[in-house]
Amino acid sequence: MTKRILKFNIYRYDPDVDRKPYLQDIEVEVDATDRKLLDALVKLKAKDDSIAFRRSCREGVCGSDGMNINGTNGLACLADLSTFPDGKTIVLRPLPGLPVIRDLIVDMTQFFKQYHSIKPYLINNDPLPERERLQSPEEREELNGLYECILCACCSTACPTFWWNPDKFVGPAGLLAAYRFIADTRDQATNERLDNLEDPYRLFRCHTIMNCVEVCPKGLNPTKAIGKIKDMMVRRII
């Protein structure tokens, strides 16, 4: 079975011990059965158990292991080891723009505050139907590409506007979720949701540079959703 040595350059910072962050060179041997970057990280953790990173489902569903891999945000569990050239060092840093708790673990409080600010739940004041609130296949189709977000924060932390104004700009993940409910025909709070975003900061700080689209591990398109929100706002006033 082919073994391979992977070289890593990892961002290390333990606020209890370190005065400032530093990059640590470390190598780990992986087997041919180790397919993803997360497999290598688990081996790395076995070698040096002081390295801290989040992970859970290891199959791109929980969104826990978002990190900056060779300068691009992504999920360690979806990053294929075969795409990293032999002998080339893999540089791992925490998601940019969020406070570091330790090593590759970031504090996502601000990210989730913005997510919660768009009320990410169905608002419908009609009496509960006996079975379910129905939609036509076309109405349901509109939600595709919106509901699949796993809130890994890869997109928002790749967005310079979110770096500069994380407290005011909702960020691509939050705006994608906002459109998910604005587009939902079962939701009755469309106007309130649009009002909530009609601000120079919350939505309109997006300058359409599309970093979010480039890094989304689920292949979603927050920029398109943001464009649709703007479109609805314009149609509302004309």
Add this chain to the structure above:
Amino acid sequence: MVNRKLVGAHYGLIDWLVQRITGVVMAVFTVVVGFALSEGVGSSYERWYGFMSSTPMRFISFLCIVSLCWHAWIGVRDTWMDYVQPAGIKLTLHVLTLLSVIGCGGWAVQILWRL
């Protein structure tokens, strides 16, 4: 003072829309002037004077100046909003930008109407 995050000013959409509309006006002006130049309007001062002082050109060039100023104000203010955090400095930069834009716009109109 408590440090509440203040958002909710409802001019985001209007400014975004204005920036696009003024962009279209400037693009139309550029095409018109480019076409006129290709037709040799810039070959002599008299021809250029006649072209720019015609009523349609006065109309469209005034619109272009207003559009440029409005577009520049929103664009520069957006930059301050992105990168400048302290409210006092931000307000000062906003005011200075607005005054500069108004001054430049007035100056441009004076030049245009002197024709």
